[in-house]
Amino acid sequence: MNGLAERLKPPEVVSFPGSHLGLRWRPLIPSDLGAVADLIREVEKEDDAIFRTSSQEIADLALGHLKASPLEVIVGIAQDHGIVALGSVKVLTGVTEAAVAIVNAVIHPLWRGRGVGRSLLHWQDGRARQMLVEYFGAESTLQASIANWVDGHMTDRRRLYIAAGFYAKHMFQVMYRDLEGSEHLAPVPENIKICPMSEVSFSQLHRVHSEVFSDHPLAEARDFWWNRALEDYEDRWSFVALSDEGQICGYCMAGRSAESWIAHGRLEAYINTIGVPADHRGKGIASALISASTRAAAHDGMNRIGIDADLKSPTHAQSVYEHLGFVNDRTRVFYSIDQ
Missing domain, CATH: 3.40.630.30 (Gcn5-related N-acetyltransferase (GNAT))
Structure with missing residues (x-):
């Protein structure tokens, strides 16, 4: 099998989603956690998510800022509404049989349908490829995956993943x-x-x-x-x-x-x-x-x-x-x- 870099072809530069979408993007900092918790809970309620994100999981988002794990989190900020979107990429270090990155996004309902999700997923895909190569090495022959779980009733999100080249691997x-x-x-x-x-x-x-x-x-x-x-x-x-x-x-x-x-x-x-x-x-x-x-x-x-x-x-x-x-x-x- 070819090396990880040859198979993933990570881009040299991955830019944040464009400001033309109406949001300013930057890395998450610890002081964002309160606003991020409010956003996640509001979105999960609106979407009737099957499982809810715990306070521990929300706090763990700051580990990327502390460089404590291969995790990157960015937030999208609207001028008059604060943080209205979030995207994360996390390399699963506990898995040794494969090189896996999990991507996740949270977007306030009022900011959907504007191309934010598509642009954010493009950033996540590029960073996931870079981070997998950085962590496991360019010559690694491990099977590589970029993945996420989606509730079956979230049809818009499922369409977004399919359009970006993801496939339903398991149900x-x-x-x-x-x-x-x-x-x-x-x-x-x-x-x-x-x-x-x-x-x-x-x-x-x-x-x-x-x-x-x-x-x-x-x-x-x-x-x-x-x-x-x-x-x-x-x-x-x-x-x-x-x-x-x-x-x-x-x-x-x-x-x-x-x-x-x-x-x-x-x-x-x-x-x-x-x-x-x-x-x-x-x-x-x-x-x-x-x-x-x-x-x-x-x-x-x-x-x-x-x-x-x-x-x-x-x-x-x-x-x-x-x-x-x-x-x-x-x-x-x-x-x-x-x-």
Whole structure:
């Protein structure tokens, strides 16, 4: 395979979106975070976003300004309205199987339809190519991807990505089931016990998680799922399956998103990541783990519990979840340019 620079062909210079669009662009500085938080929350409410950006994630945008990670964030400022747009490019340093940059944009509804999104994505694409080559090296033979998640109902954004050369690489079905307060437990496989996740170390659990998703087509999503699970983690609703010898045979990390609770006014749990090592699949371990999380969340008074199903899963995850009472809600699409 040719080197990264030859495949990505990064431009020598990447300019900010043009001022002719009515906005002045500059890098984000820490004092912007309050205005950026207001913008993100207003936009996510307007767009009815499936998942909401946490305060931690918003604060982390300043890490690029501090040169603490390969992250670049710019803001678009309207003369009389302050910050009305934001664009970011982040290299995923935790992924070693591929060279991946995630792009993300937030644009106030009043500033859409003026070419801001298209111009911002052009800047993001150019910077992503430059940053990937800078971080991984011009001669790297790693598969390269520039990518982002888009909610399925956001048709304008999906059209924008497609017009820019992205393709729908993967799709996830968001599923929910209502909770009644007294859920039945699924049978536990022989020689397996379901235990609170606090009984194992997170370093050990992370190794199992990495193993479970090592051959997943979206290697770039592995750390995203893990970090999201850690941020929302609720120990009372999270469980591991252990063999008689103490080996981890599966795990189910559930949590609660404070931002979603505030935005929707609804108490719900969400299973952020679940995994069963290949040599333990087909035994009902995933069902037993989900059942334990569901019962625990119901006991704590949650109204419902959610999970997302990989529609390309070789384990037919969606069918398993349907059998456990989950029903389809909305979809998320992973768009990518692969080189």
